[in-house]
Amino acid sequence: MTISLDDVHRIAHLARIEIDGAEAEEVRAKLDAIFGLINELNAIDTAGVVPMAHAQDVALPLREDRVTETDRHRLYQGVAPAVEDGLYLVPKVIE
Amino acid sequence: MMTSSLADLSRALAERRLSSVELTQAVLERIARINPTLNAFVTIDAEHALADARAADARRAGGEAGPLNGIPIAHKDVLMTAGLRTTCGSRMLENFVAPYDAHVVAGLKRAGTVLIGKTNMDEFAMGSSNETSYFGTVKNPWNVACVPGGSSGGSAAAVAARLVPGATGTDTGGSIRQPAAFSGITGLKPTYGICSRYGLIAFASSLDQAGAFGQTAEDCALLLNAMAGHDPRDSTSLDRPAEDYTRLLRARGSPHDGAQPLAQLRIGLPNEYFGAGSDPDVAAALDTALAEFRRLGAKIVNVALPNVNLSVPVYYVIAPAEASSNLSRFDGVRYGHRAAKYDDLADMYKKSRAEGFGAEVKRRILVGTYVLSHGYYDAYYLKAQQVRRLIADDFRRAYEKCDVIMGPTAPSTAFRFGAMTGDPVQMYLNDIFTTAANLTGAPAMSIPCGFDRSGLPIGLQIQGDYFAEAQILDVAHRYQQATDWHQRSPALNAGRGTRSL
Numbered sequence: 001m002t003i004s005l006d007d008v009h010r011i012a013h014l015a016r017i018e019i020d021g022a023e024a025e026e027v028r029a030k031l032d033a034i035f036g037l038i039n040e041l042n043a044i045d046t047a048g049v050v051p052m053a054h055a056q057d058v059a060l061p062l063r064e065d066r067v068t069e070t071d072r073h074r075l076y077q078g079v080a081p082a083v084e085d086g087l088y089l090v091p092k093v094i095e
Numbered sequence: 096m097m098t099s100s101l102a103d104l105s106r107a108l109a110e111r112r113l114s115s116v117e118l119t120q121a122v123l124e125r126i127a128r129i130n131p132t133l134n135a136f137v138t139i140d141a142e143h144a145l146a147d148a149r150a151a152d153a154r155r156a157g158g159e160a161g162p163l164n165g166i167p168i169a170h171k172d173v174l175m176t177a178g179l180r181t182t183c184g185s186r187m188l189e190n191f192v193a194p195y196d197a198h199v200v201a202g203l204k205r206a207g208t209v210l211i212g213k214t215n216m217d218e219f220a221m222g223s224s225n226e227t228s229y230f231g232t233v234k235n236p237w238n239v240a241c242v243p244g245g246s247s248g249g250s251a252a253a254v255a256a257r258l259v260p261g262a263t264g265t266d267t268g269g270s271i272r273q274p275a276a277f278s279g280i281t282g283l284k285p286t287y288g289i290c291s292r293y294g295l296i297a298f299a300s301s302l303d304q305a306g307a308f309g310q311t312a313e314d315c316a317l318l319l320n321a322m323a324g325h326d327p328r329d330s331t332s333l334d335r336p337a338e339d340y341t342r343l344l345r346a347r348g349s350p351h352d353g354a355q356p357l358a359q360l361r362i363g364l365p366n367e368y369f370g371a372g373s374d375p376d377v378a379a380a381l382d383t384a385l386a387e388f389r390r391l392g393a394k395i396v397n398v399a400l401p402n403v404n405l406s407v408p409v410y411y412v413i414a415p416a417e418a419s420s421n422l423s424r425f426d427g428v429r430y431g432h433r434a435a436k437y438d439d440l441a442d443m444y445k446k447s448r449a450e451g452f453g454a455e456v457k458r459r460i461l462v463g464t465y466v467l468s469h470g471y472y473d474a475y476y477l478k479a480q481q482v483r484r485l486i487a488d489d490f491r492r493a494y495e496k497c498d499v500i501m502g503p504t505a506p507s508t509a510f511r512f513g514a515m516t517g518d519p520v521q522m523y524l525n526d527i528f529t530t531a532a533n534l535t536g537a538p539a540m541s542i543p544c545g546f547d548r549s550g551l552p553i554g555l556q557i558q559g560d561y562f563a564e565a566q567i568l569d570v571a572h573r574y575q576q577a578t579d580w581h582q583r584s585p586a587l588n589a590g591r592g593t594r595s596l
Contacts, residue, residue, distance in 0.1 A: 003465070007465065008461070010468075011461050011464045011465045011468060012461060014464050014468060015419060015423075015448075015460050015461055015464040016423075016426070016441070016444040016445050016448055017445060017448045017449050017452070017457055017460065017461070018442075018445035018446050018448070018449035019449070019457075027457075027458065027461065030458060030519055031458065031461060031462060031465070033518070033519065033520050034411060034458070034462055034519060034520060034523075035462075036520070037407065037408050037411060037520050037523065038408050038411055038412055038462075038466075038475065039408075040405065040408045041405065041408050041409065041412070041475075041478050041479060041482055042474075042478075044402075044405065044478075044482055044485070046478060046481035046482060046485070049481040049482075049484050049485060050481075050484060051477055051480035051481050051483075051484065052480050052481075052483040052484035052487055052534075053301065053480055054301050054331070054536075055286075055287035055288065055301065055534075055535060055536020055537075056287065056288050056331070056333065056536060056561075058288075058331075058333070060330050061327070061330060061334075063327070072194070075194045076194055076429075077429075078192075078194070079191055079192060079194065079429075079430045080428070080429050080430060081427060081428070081430075081431075081432075081433035082433070088428050088429060090428055090440050090443065091437065091438075091439050091440045091443055093439070093440050
């Protein structure tokens with residue numbers, strides 16, 4: 001067994017996803033099966049192999065440091081759950 | 096006429112045998128009749144489609160119409176469409192109206208296509224059966240008890256049922272090719288970087304690539320012409336000279352005149368794709384297809400891909416890792432679902448994400464979070480990137496001996512609803528033949544090559560080296576000139592007295 005119930009609660013917290021007690025065991029069992037598949041990689045000798053992060057070995061492009069974006073906050077905030085005076089509203093975090 | 100290929104409809108429009116308004120009306124009527132059974136569409140925009148069609152006819156009258164002008168298409172609902180709901184198959188984005196167009200959407204709009212609507216998909220493109228969609232499953236038009244494949248199952252079913260002549264999809268681990276195979280149509284995933292990812296809602300950024308569905312390779316080539324091209328808004332979009340992906344399709348003679356149009360072609364067959372594990376009907380159809388390629392002049396060579404069987408475990412580290420990062424943006428603040436009740440900000444995040452995401456998306460976020468968490472990065476993510484290199488090296492060596500690599504697209508034909516939903520690992524193994532092309536970034540496509548004993552379509556996968564889109568499209572085209580599997584359509588096309596409808 002790779003994944004424990006404690007792992008499930010730890011990573012669910014890191015991922016900011018609420019998982020209740022009843023769900024946790026089912027999630028654990030399925031994650032454990034998935035890690036059974038993933039752990040096949042442990043048997044492979046990869047000493048000295050350069051990791052491949054990307055399909056193309058190209059350098060990230062650079063552009064001139066100047067403003068190119070126009071102000072579209074009204075458009076973008078049109079899909080937000082709660083806004084006021086151009087600000088996104090969230091629950092109070094400072095007393 | 097309605098069931099003609101995109102390329103044939105393009106010719107009919109050019110010769111004024113048909114107007115875009117007539118075609119669009121027929122498409123909308125057919126969708127209204129058949130879609131309630133298939134559930135291929137999440138959103139249909141009839142009013143704008145007819146306005147697009149009128150504009151296309153006006154452009155044609157004014158003498159400024161390209162090959163896609165007036166052609167009705169559908170977009171997978173992972174691609175942003177300005178002013179039109181874009182759900183990604185998720186409750187999280189159930190009411191999200193995209194503020195701008197994806198690059199590929201804009202390209203197809205500029206080419207004059209008529210946008211009919213948005214197609215159903217596995218939630219956030221995570222799935223191989225379309226069963227994870229918040230908007231219900233898509234039914235396979237060949238047998239409505241079976242899945243259409245995924246994640247682009249809505250687009251595949253829509254083209255297979257002849258609801259639209261072409262559609263977009265995205266492919267992160269096989270999400271164009273596997274549904275193309277299960278639905279009996281042609282689907283192309285281009286080289287990573289050919290189509291900008293701007294406005295493609297990200298799943299796994301180093302693997303995601305947009306592509307096309309059609310009845311034929313020619314259809315896909317026409318669509319790709321309008322989708323490809325450099326875009327500075329995506330830092331991984333490649334700056335290359337523009338290509339006409341149809342250019343090879345027009346060259347050389349027809350195979351019916353006795354010529355061997357593929358006489359120069361070396362087809363690589365990896366032993367790893369032909370071992371036990373594939374359905375015997377799939378294996379038999381592949382043998383028949385390879386015999387046809389030999390008849391067309393191609394030579395078969397054996398190649399070895401010793402690490403390719405590790406593609407699935409590598410994929411299920413890298414894709415969830417990137418997904419866990421990408422999907423952190425869905426926090427209930429700037430867009431998407433926000434829980435109705437919560438105690439504080441942290442609780443709002445947790446409840447919004449718990450309610451907004453379905454079970455498979457949560458699983459993948461959790462897997463990704465685990466492999467990237469403190470102390471595990473080297474053991475999982477780095478290790479997977481190293482094996483990814485080994486797989487890419489296998490393909491590089493194989494292409495020293497061959498021009499294209501062929502094999503089955505999927506180990507089986509379409510399975511029944513619920514057959515694998517309890518066992519995610521079994522579902523993941525359905526991606527056994529498709530994930531490698533995402534890990535390497537090379538182009539690959541699936542074309543129809545037969546049917547199993549129960550009448551479900553079988554897909555042949557053609558993989559090529561980087562930037563070999565025109566070549567694999569040509570290889571597929573020559574096969575489609577000599578065979579008629581791609582012209583078969585499900586019985587519901589008869590329009591009356593069909594078995595399943």
